[in-house]
Amino acid sequence: MDDGSLSAFDVQGTIRATIVSSTHLVEEARIRHKLSFTATAALGRAMTGAALVLPVVARRGRLTMKFQGDGPLGKVVVDASSKGIVTGYVENPRIELPLNSLGNLDVGAAIGNRGYLHVTADAGFGPHTSTVELASGEVGEDLNKYLVSCQDAGSILIVGVHLSRQGVEAAGGLLIQLLPDHTEETICKLENNLASFGSFTFLMRRGMNMEDILRRGLQGFDLHDLSPIQPLRFDCRCSTERFIQALRGMAKQELLEMAEQGEAEGRCQFCNAVYHVASERLMDIAEGAG
16 A cells, blocks of 8 residues: 555534555655664654644644653654655664563653653744643554644544564554534444454555545545545655755854864754765865855
8 A cells, every 4th residue: 555645524524534554654764764663663653643633733834743751762753744745763763672561562661651742833824832741652642632632623543553574564544533513423433433443554454445444434424525645755855955054054163173084974863864075065165154
């Protein structure tokens, strides 16, 4: 299944749902950052969650999320844009933890349940940052708490990443929002559906596509206005030019010292790309700084 997102409303105007398939972009992040199993699950859930939340808070803009808990992973940071680009990084990518009591990767302990989730959204009118305390460090629960607390939106958010020794086999998520016209019947129907929904990544590995999974989670709802699938990909805004621009902000003496060492090296946190600027170019930049 290709990576992408799909949204739909029900005819009665009681719910809005978005589903995301993110297997390939999470695998790209795993390879680029050389992530452990636990770090892959944490960053994969966060990247998937960003793709789900973006249409709610910054439909035609950008979204940055930072999970900062007391666990050994350190910061988990994700950036997403309405162009379908998602990227991110983990502060300590090699951290590995034992499985939790349910036999799953222990993302909650890795991120930690004491700390904060910071969400910065820019819908085109300037960035706005909201902060909530972490609910569990499991990502899905934390994002759901953010939506309820800061967006005043009743919602259900599910994210999952399934890994094998070969890499990411399935990753994706589902966000269901209650709209103002919802009723108690709407909530009961959703609860019954999700009780028998099963594992999101298990359904993906069975070969179900996004529309199939969406309709399974929303049985009994008459869906309409299914959006065209928007492709998602792992990408980054970094470039040699941006690295050089950063160098221009440095003091002349620092630039000259780097030139004496032969070159300057910069590494992008979000995609792990490495950029080099040779001594001669550093001298030119230093002269401009003078």
